[in-house]
Amino acid sequence: MLVERVRLSEIVAGRRPATTPIGAALPPGVDVRQTRAVDYGDGCVTLATGETLTADAVVVGTGSRGRLPEAVGAHAEPPAHVASEGGALFRLEDPALPAALASSPGGPVTVVGGGTSGVEVAAELAEAGFAVTLVAPALLPTLSPAAARYAQHTLERLAVRWRQGRAHVAENGLAVSDGTGAVPPAGVVIWATGIDVVVPGERGQVAVDPFLRQPGTRSVFIAGDAAAVRGADGDLLRGACASAMPMGMHVANNIHRLLAGRALAPWSFRFLLVCVSLGRHAAMVQLVDAADRPTRLVTGRLAVWTKELICRGTIALPLWEARTGVRLYRWPQGPLAPALAAPSPAPPVAPRVAPPPGAAGRLESP
Numbered sequence: 001m002l003v004e005r006v007r008l009s010e011i012v013a014g015r016r017p018a019t020t021p022i023g024a025a026l027p028p029g030v031d032v033r034q035t036r037a038v039d040y041g042d043g044c045v046t047l048a049t050g051e052t053l054t055a056d057a058v059v060v061g062t063g064s065r066g067r068l069p070e071a072v073g074a075h076a077e078p079p080a081h082v083a084s085e086g087g088a089l090f091r092l093e094d095p096a097l098p099a100a101l102a103s104s105p106g107g108p109v110t111v112v113g114g115g116t117s118g119v120e121v122a123a124e125l126a127e128a129g130f131a132v133t134l135v136a137p138a139l140l141p142t143l144s145p146a147a148a149r150y151a152q153h154t155l156e157r158l159a160v161r162w163r164q165g166r167a168h169v170a171e172n173g174l175a176v177s178d179g180t181g182a183v184p185p186a187g188v189v190i191w192a193t194g195i196d197v198v199v200p201g202e203r204g205q206v207a208v209d210p211f212l213r214q215p216g217t218r219s220v221f222i223a224g225d226a227a228a229v230r231g232a233d234g235d236l237l238r239g240a241c242a243s244a245m246p247m248g249m250h251v252a253n254n255i256h257r258l259l260a261g262r263a264l265a266p267w268s269f270r271f272l273l274v275c276v277s278l279g280r281h282a283a284m285v286q287l288v289d290a291a292d293r294p295t296r297l298v299t300g301r302l303a304v305w306t307k308e309l310i311c312r313g314t315i316a317l318p319l320w321e322a323r324t325g326v327r328l329y330r331w332p333q334g335p336l337a338p339a340l341a342a343p344s345p346a347p348p349v350a351p352r353v354a355p356p357p358g359a360a361g362r363l364e365s366p
């Protein structure tokens with residue numbers, strides 16, 4: 001299934017369906033196996049079913065999932081009950097979350113985390129009539145002070161109660177380090193404190209060479225959150241659809257080059273902006289410089305339309321390109337970033353090996 005994470009706050013509030021069948025988002029002819037890859041190497045992928053797929057090239061795009069509190073366990077499957085008075089704890093992208101909220105309309109909800117995901121979902125749920133408490137030491141700490149002020153003002157207008165502290169799961173439920181130590185009672189606790197990268201074989205985020213290839217391999221490419229890539233300032237790029245989509249396209253182009261025996265192209269990218277929705281009637285667009293540092297802030301209708309346009313484009317544009325064969329999608333180029341890993345030895349001209357029928361497929365978990 002395809003989850004539109006840029007619209008997660010709307011999905012959680014019950015405004016949109018949670019998922020789209022992955023087949024609907026792919027052009028015909030792609031063989032989808034609904035299982036989990038447990039390992040991979042040059043030319044092969046091992047599935048949880050025990051089957052091994054062979055391929056001319058392998059792309060690892062296994063991405064990330066929302067982080068859970070240590071006390072619950074990183075690999076636990078939510079909902080995890082933190083305490084009777086604390087409520088049931090969910091990851092933001094948990095498919096069971098919209099139903100849990102729908103079963104208690106207007107009920108108390110605690111959102112933990114003041115980044116873009118936490119702020120977006122707190123605003124959306126408050127606008128939908130829920131009594132929302134947001135627990136976070138700061139609002140939008142990676143954006144500008146003006147963005148934090150605008151978020152705080154809008155959340156206040158929507159009657160979101162901000163408890164300025166860190167939440168943790170204690171023995172008797174959810175505790176907040178805001179001086180009172182009190183536990184905010186809530187039917188539902190949404191944990192939105194960041195993401196953890198998931199790569200088969202417990203590898204962790206993979207440091208790639210300048211061509212987004214896994215060092216030491218000939219034809220294993222890493223795209224999206226699974227790839228550790230530096231930005232122009234030398235820092236690791238944050239996970240975002242704005243970088244994951246172009247990485248997927250760049251990897252596809254490099255696979256064409258590899259299979260045709262041509263030189264691979266180095267990856268180049270910079271962020272331009274961060275969009276944050278604050279319910280259906282407010283949003284902000286934080287412009288950033290080449291090193292992803294906040295510059296100007298745009299609010300009002302222009303910001304609402306920009307966010308909506310981007311959300312629509314993430315699904316509509318790739319589908320339209322696949323249908324028409326016309327390439328429109330471009331991404332902002334940055335100074336070439338220092339790669340985290342040395343380039344792999346120059347690839348030999350790849351023999352075109354046709355995989356056995358049905359062997360090479362695009363992988364997607366259920």
Ligand SMILES: Cc1cc2nc3c(=O)[nH]c(=O)nc-3n(C[C@H](O)[C@H](O)[C@H](O)COP(=O)(O)OP(=O)(O)OC[C@H]3O[C@@H](n4cnc5c(N)ncnc54)[C@H](O)[C@@H]3O)c2cc1C
Pocket residue numbers: 001005006007008035036037038061062063064065066092093116117195198199200223224225226239240241242244363364365366
């Ligand atoms: C809660 C949340 C909210 C977010 N909100 C935003 C936002 O508003 N804007 C934004 O720009 N970014 C947002 N992000 C980040 C953004 O979603 C990621 O940067 C982007 O989706 C990365 O794309 P990806 O293709 O690398 O990975 P993902 O989108 O994570 O996709 C990876 C896919 O691989 C599958 N998979 C995982 N392991 C295996 C395996 N072993 N075998 C087979 N399949 C596997 C997963 O099920 C998933 O379908 C959010 C992330 C999270 C967790």
